[in-house]
Amino acid sequence: MNNSYRFLTALIFLLLIPYTGLHAQEQVKVSRTFSIGMQRLIDQSQPGEMVDVLIKGDPEQIISFVYSVGGQVKYIAGRIVGARIPAGGAESSSNFRGIEKIDPVYGKIVTLDEQVDINNKIAEVRNGNSPLSKKYKGKGVVIGFLDTGIDLGHPDFWKNDSTTRIRYAWDQTLTNGPQIPPQFGYGNECDSSDINAGNCPLKDNNGHGTKVAGIAAGGGRIDSNITGVAPEADIIVVKINLNGSFLTSVVDGINYIFKKADELGKPVVINTSVGTYFGSHDGSDLATEAIEYMVNEKPGRAIVAAAGNAGKYNMHLSYHVNKDTQFTWFKYNPKLGLVYFELWADTADFNRVNFRLSAESPDNYACCYKQKSYNVQKDFNLNPGIGIMKDSIKTPHGNCIGIATFYVEIVDGRYVLDVVIRPDSTNYLFNFSTFGKGKFDLWSHPVLTGTSEMVSDVPTVTEYPPIAYYRKPDNKKSMVSSWACSPSVLTVGSYINRNSYKSYTGATVYLNGVQGDMEPTSSLGPTRDGRIKPDLLTSGQNVLTPLALWERNSYLNGNPDKLTESGWHTRFGGTSAAAPIGAGAVALFFEKYPEASAQDVIHVFTQTAIADSFTGSVPNDKAGYGKLDLFAAMSAESGCTDPAALNYNPEALFSYGPCIYDSSSTGIGPAADIESFLVYPNPATDFIEADIRALQGNGVISIYGMDGRLIVQQYFSVSERKLNFDTGNWPRGMYLLRIETESGQRYQSRVIKI
Secondary structure (H helix, E strand, O other), X not given: OOHHHHHHHHHXXXXXXXXXXXXXXXXXXXXXXXXXXXXXXXXXXXXXXXXXXXXXXXXXXXXXXXXXOOOEEEEEEOOEEEEEEEHHHHHHHHHOOOEEEEEOOOOOEEEOOHHHXXXXXOHHHHHOOOOOOOOOOOOOXXXXXXXXXOOOOOHHHEOXXXXXXXXXXXXXXXXXXXXXXXXXXXXXXXXXXXXXXXXXXXXXXXXXXXXXXXXXXXXXXXXXXXXXXXXXXXXXXXXXXXXXXXXXHHHHHHHHHHHHHHHHOOOEEEEEOEEEOOOOOOOOOHXXXXXXXXXXXXXXXXXXXXXXXXXOOOOEEEEEEOOOOEEEEEOOEOOOOXXXXXXXXXXXXXXXXXXEEEXXXXXXXXXXXXXOOEOHHHHOOOOOOOEEEEEEEEOOOOOEEEXXXXXXXXXXXXXXXXXXXXXXXXXXXXXXXXXXXXXXXXXXXXXXXXXXXEOOOOOOOOOOHHHHHEOOOEOOOOOOOHHHHOOOOEEEEEEEOOOEEEEOOOOEEEXXXXXXXXXXXXXXXXXXXXXXXXXXXXXXEOEEEXXXXXXXXXXXXXXXXXXXXXXXXXXXXXXXXXXXXXXXXXXXXXXXXOOOOHHHHHHHHHHHOEOOOOOOOOOEOOOEOOEXXXXXXXXXXXEEOOOOOOOEOOOOOEEOOOOOOOHHHHOOOOOOOOOOOEEEOOOEOOEEEEEOOOOOOOEEEEEEEOOOOEEEEEEEOOOXXXXXEEOOOXXXXXXXXXXXXXXXXXXXXEEEEO
């Protein structure tokens, strides 16, 4: 059993200690500030054990709470604070009125050449083809990697002067490192001088991180035909803690890389070829909220995420609930010793849904062990806190064959329902059935999410007539969850890069698939709330890239055909390889446009992506907006996009550089004049406020989406000082705010909704 699975097993088993002697339908009340994950963590932790959490609310109140329990504040991201606290200390959070939620944000972690240059139109950019004015290789830009580490000794990460290109490396997995980053209180940090001197203990014992970093930033010192997308970019590495509080480790790592890039004074793109399939798949979790704040906090920052490799797995269940009883079978998971799955739904879509459990024999599918039906509004006390219901599944004779626990929590207008069954026998199929009106989404897979398998191979209607109401799982919405589902993150799927290469032995190795065709395992969208993801595709399947030196030695001795002719590179694939192609491309884009925003990157890359016979009509849930065309993105027009400006460029794909106005003759002021027109908070969540006290006269404010659609328009008078807008129901993304006064003054600003 691997470590991540062992952790999940321990976490799930914790929920069930011990359930013998419980009364049926027993309600349990918990603190209003706890997520389901926090309650589990408190139950399993040892006295005084320090845990990493994200806390949402009033930062001043949160900081007071953290210090009051002997904890450590790591960073503040808007209204979210990253902290380390004693697990038991969380109980006192209810004494601090400004604390809304505490979450350890766990999740089961998965690790997600010249042909790359050709397929993704990168060669033209590195060669500086017209209309580009120079060759772009990533100079002056940082690429950060959250992964399994990097092989510090591989020549492709060193300069010709025998110094490393890796500026910083933080190993989160070392418990007692000699150089612990004081901001975080764990792991070990090295800088380039440590690496040059051979004094950095960072290793890549998995090999995944080395391959990923090589695709984005390999220098091509061994083989010039196998060069990373941005071979002159600086590198920052965070070796992620794959166990325990994985999502918190990711947020820590992103914060670390952004701060180090700020110290270097360089734009930065972070590659994340790791992720979790566990969660809401809509990008609304606390980890994503903190990440969105960080990436949108200033220009010159971007994050690229792998979409995942679950495109062929039936891990997703969703259907419209109606008056008929529809059902799906779940299998006992022997690694967990129980049945476990998690369901997500908007509250309006689940308030009228009734659900229940039963146990059925796989021999004759006889349904004879039923539980009463439940409804979240009628049967769970959710105000405040989490509703927990423990109930038994019994035979007609009253014998208990399993204890079921339902955990229900309301999270920002959504329900999350965790179902945990500890059966007395493993020889049953456990039936989750629904009736009423509504819909939901559920993701469950023993490998991908570490939960229970849903049954796809079912009897015919002739063999078992009720099977007409059976709902099978599918492979839709199979992307990884959390930040990969964010509109502020560039999420990348994969297509086939090549179908052959010449190996170290001189033989030609032929690979499966048609060059250019979409990789069948690349995960599908959309997000749970219906947005297009992935954003685009890159040629991530069958890529040639550097490998860790221990892995190289193993191949030399046992499988030399896995190595390329030089003996220093190997083949690699999946969206873990597709994402760093995207990250390297963003690094080249930032070299040309260092003040571009994350939203600029996503907009330009998706609008210049190309469709072909393999992608079909785009956008779609497999290919997003199409295949990356970096040359088109780098050649796209940029400039002032305000029609009121003298230098308005109607051909500009995105706004870059100042707009110029003739204020002497028209009275038009400069765009986003901060003294006259201030919008906050920015990024925004639930509301925005426009401070117009410095404007003169009456006027109108208009707010547009980036697609040009008018969202809201409001007139104001000279007596008004501030204008308030409820943004709670706005889709996340960028919005343009324009003000025009009766005297002809015009102002504009942008705001990010997260």
